[in-house]
Amino acid sequence: MRMAELSARTGVPIPTIKFYLREGLLPPGERTSPNQAQYGEEHARRLKLIRALVDVGGLSIVASRAVLGHLDSGGVGELDTLGKVQYSLTRRHERDPDDDESSRAAGEQVQQLLDRHGWHVRPDNPARAGLAEVLATLHRLGQHDVLDLLDRYADTAHDLAATEVDALWRRTSVEDRAEGVVMFSVLADALLAALRRLAQEDLVVRTAGTGRTGGGAPQT
Amino acid sequence: MRMAELSARTGVPIPTIKFYLREGLLPPGERTSPNQAQYGEEHARRLKLIRALVDVGGLSIVASRAVLGHLDSGGVGELDTLGKVQYSLTRRHERDPDDDESSRAAGEQVQQLLDRHGWHVRPDNPARAGLAEVLATLHRLGQHDVLDLLDRYADTAHDLAATEVDALWRRTSVEDRAEGVVMFSVLADALLAALRRLAQEDLVVRTAGTGRTGGGAPQT
Numbered sequence: 001m002r003m004a005e006l007s008a009r010t011g012v013p014i015p016t017i018k019f020y021l022r023e024g025l026l027p028p029g030e031r032t033s034p035n036q037a038q039y040g041e042e043h044a045r046r047l048k049l050i051r052a053l054v055d056v057g058g059l060s061i062v063a064s065r066a067v068l069g070h071l072d073s074g075g076v077g078e079l080d081t082l083g084k085v086q087y088s089l090t091r092r093h094e095r096d097p098d099d100d101e102s103s104r105a106a107g108e109q110v111q112q113l114l115d116r117h118g119w120h121v122r123p124d125n126p127a128r129a130g131l132a133e134v135l136a137t138l139h140r141l142g143q144h145d146v147l148d149l150l151d152r153y154a155d156t157a158h159d160l161a162a163t164e165v166d167a168l169w170r171r172t173s174v175e176d177r178a179e180g181v182v183m184f185s186v187l188a189d190a191l192l193a194a195l196r197r198l199a200q201e202d203l204v205v206r207t208a209g210t211g212r213t214g215g216g217a218p219q220t
Numbered sequence: 221m222r223m224a225e226l227s228a229r230t231g232v233p234i235p236t237i238k239f240y241l242r243e244g245l246l247p248p249g250e251r252t253s254p255n256q257a258q259y260g261e262e263h264a265r266r267l268k269l270i271r272a273l274v275d276v277g278g279l280s281i282v283a284s285r286a287v288l289g290h291l292d293s294g295g296v297g298e299l300d301t302l303g304k305v306q307y308s309l310t311r312r313h314e315r316d317p318d319d320d321e322s323s324r325a326a327g328e329q330v331q332q333l334l335d336r337h338g339w340h341v342r343p344d345n346p347a348r349a350g351l352a353e354v355l356a357t358l359h360r361l362g363q364h365d366v367l368d369l370l371d372r373y374a375d376t377a378h379d380l381a382a383t384e385v386d387a388l389w390r391r392t393s394v395e396d397r398a399e400g401v402v403m404f405s406v407l408a409d410a411l412l413a414a415l416r417r418l419a420q421e422d423l424v425v426r427t428a429g430t431g432r433t434g435g436g437a438p439q440t
Binding site for chain 2: 045048049051052055056058078079082083086090091114119120121122125127128130131133134135137138140141143145146148149150152153154156157158159160161162163164165167168169170171179180181183184185187188189190191192193194195196197198199200201202203204205206207208
């Protein structure tokens, strides 16, 4: 199909498609004349995936390019590919995780949590630094009631992951599984964030003024 | 304390503090001379909260200002305050949710999900649009195995929310509860995202090649 049809099919405007081509996120079409190219189904699919990464996942162009690069990388072991995709989806934190006392302590807390739950995770998994940053922030802000729920969050995350990884292995090609890693990371993050807010509103309104936890009644 | 001490105490550089003052995220100190001001504990605390919103939550300056504005708003009912804080923490989606067939269908799917689970949520909760966007994206990409887990994710979100709302009511002041909404939204989002990635790595590596779900063995 020509670019105009690709645009109509995917809902992505032509200037945006051209931008993704220039930035190397979308592979070039097959050139049929000096200023004409043909695009296939794989381009339509890739475009939708780019929109998912950028719009839903909130990833930058640079981060999206890294993710897509790993999706395309053949020839290495599958676990390696899946790991690289996941690591590239994890937002890097600009601050040095060792920049103060509470960050150092948080790094140790992450390792203790992994040991306590018996999770095996590589030292270079960037989610370690992400978790340490959140823990350090909660400590600095004195949010001990949130920190008290850490193991509860960990158990929930592991239960969900078991279901997700099960679904991942049920996919039959490396490409589909690598794409599944994207879905179960950033798309599921967004899914859970939205569902949690909806459930929280339901429960806050439902329990307001019941004093069922001993807290004071709201002043409405 | 003077600004230099505020900076040392919080680890936030002086130019950044000045920027937050200019942008109205941090209230001004008490002026003691034409170019000297004093800051208190509430400034140190507020600075740490700003860093949590911006660094961990990934919120923009504009979005952070809105959240902080709602935290400070006295005089309205508590449920109103908590709701406004939560709504202002939810990332707005630029695209018109009704811009195509799959988005319209996704909006209906959100309502069906709420009905199915018996959740009461206001029509203007922005998380509805957020959830609809993720569902529409998953549909467009044909990720049916992820969509099949929707009710599982919803149950998990509601279970977590019950624990979180319990902790929220256990806090004794409106201010602490409003801050709790920030914690259980963006901070807990980041916490869960990191924990899910760590748990996923543990499980992917642990189950690789076992074929326990009938999927093909990895090619490593």
